[in-house]
Amino acid sequence: MLGSELRDVDTPAVVIDRDVLDRNIARMAETVGASGLRLRPHVKTHKVPQIARLQLAAGACGLTVATIGEAEVFVEHGATDVLIAYPLWVGARQADRLRRLAGSARLAVGVDSAEGARAMGGSLGRDAGMLEVLVEVDSGHHRSGVAAASVVDVARAAADAGLRVAGVFTFPGHGYAPGMPLAAAAQEARALDVAVSRLRAAGFEAGWVSGGSTPTALLTETDSALTEVRPGVYVFGDAQQLELDRCGWEDLALTVAASVVSRHPGNADIPRRVVLDSGSKVLGSDRPAWTTGFGRVRECPGARVTALSEHHATLAWPEDAELPALGARLHVVPNHVCLTMNLVDEVVVVRDGRVVDRWAVAARGRNS
């Protein structure tokens, strides 16, 4: 099916515009590079080895993943420097897998508790020194991570367990809201600065200081302790980034090709709407309260995905825009591209509307 027209691909299908993808990868690499920071993109966003290779070729220092399974896929495909930015709970089976990985690549993992550090070190036994660990700091998102003032306790437990304490990381996820990226970037820098100074005062080198995220990566204060950033979504963009004004329509590299299966002009009793075959099975159903719906539509910026069920996306269609025809193909911008990539086994890669490649989502479903 390579060389065919995009309109001949069955819907729903995840479509990657290769030119936009290349531009997004180059722009982030250049901007981060110019700031003197390293770029370690989070590849859970795409889970595709071909895209990771493009990122590394553009100058990324390594990759970020969220699970041991994701690390296995990317190392198998040639990655040599991987951070599992997650506070792993490591038992015997996880230790076996981490040992194998650390035999093939530089491997670092997150830790956010003394108990977690002791479990990790204990399960790895005399191989604990194969792993670098970064202590996770809570910079305001209040998910995982310890308060910056508490990093030394965790670092000491890790060192005592034989792990190599390399530094700290944080994810300023509270930057995913209107007006928040700048504030979150400032809190991130402040939390990391405090954490690093505590660690150094306690005798740790803490040379690796890693921050988020697509909304904040380009807002990072370069006079902070940060040494690298880990944005993920920037390769594709999505409706959240669009509505946060962190990308424009022209920066959207991923859309979901969908077909109109039901249309209703509406009347006093029944809402005006269009139904597409791109339900939550492909868009995912993330919908932060500040978003305008479950996604946007390239062909009609005024339309909103107002309801999602597994196989139906219901769109409110503007009164002043003509309803698309039954069978028409639209391109939906999901709220959160990471979820979309985790729902499909393959994506269609296009240039100028022609299919030039199909990529397997090799790390999809590697949940543990």
Place this chain on the structure above:
Amino acid sequence: MLGSELRDVDTPAVVIDRDVLDRNIARMAETVGASGLRLRPHVKTHKVPQIARLQLAAGACGLTVATIGEAEVFVEHGATDVLIAYPLWVGARQADRLRRLAGSARLAVGVDSAEGARAMGGSLGRDAGMLEVLVEVDSGHHRSGVAAASVVDVARAAADAGLRVAGVFTFPGHGYAPGMPLAAAAQEARALDVAVSRLRAAGFEAGWVSGGSTPTALLTETDSALTEVRPGVYVFGDAQQLELDRCGWEDLALTVAASVVSRHPGNADIPRRVVLDSGSKVLGSDRPAWTTGFGRVRECPGARVTALSEHHATLAWPEDAELPALGARLHVVPNHVCLTMNLVDEVVVVRDGRVVDRWAVAARGRNS
């Protein structure tokens, strides 16, 4: 790994309790059978041929699916009577697949517009008569489906296109809200009664009259025109059904085994919380406004999944309950089991806490 203990399975993992599953299947079959209706379970909920076989063995008259791809999987695994309860838009490729399916099984599909009927009939050409079609009626959910008063136009277009008009179907999805199941079941019966009487007045037999849904299936008015119901979620139950009071904790056959990776007693500045490794990658992120969170936890009914990111489930933990230990295993009840099943390739089947089987989710990702 069969015969092993559940606690030896890596997390996050989708766990099916076989005894509860069997009980749920038997109860729905008995109750629907006693009402004189046929049961045609929606197997998009589980996507597992082994579960479909249990449903058919318990007396289901056939299966319901949402896509051609799902129909292909279940027919390949022996299903002989399948309804694709979806207003398919049928082009040449879809017509080829429907022809093949209709050569191996009794096959019916949904239609909700004259244009859709003409496209379907046109693409199937002289094979159009291989398909039965059910006209989809909007009984108040306002997703796909036509008003009951408009069914004759669609049915005539279908018949003119050579399709066999067998009846009508509806999905009373507005029953998924507190206080709504009974009202939605009544609206469903009324809409189907109107639709059937219109069709019969126009000379259609309309002997197949199909309704939803787990919240409404047992509330159906037996003096209506309904001949069958299509519940799906009942096999597992989920947090939505629990909070709608359509099932109890003891009826939950599916949970997600998860590990505590981060815990925080909380203080004046930082919320008391537990973080599990069961993010939206396995729970899905459906969260209707009336639910109390993104899911529930078997070990602590007072806990709530208050935030989900792809790899983290953040739980608010009651002040009066002790925080679980790091590394502890909990069992999360997702809001919507259909999404969970669409996120994993395999599920673990247990009896009395021991692993007795592993089932492939064979129709996962068959999105079109």
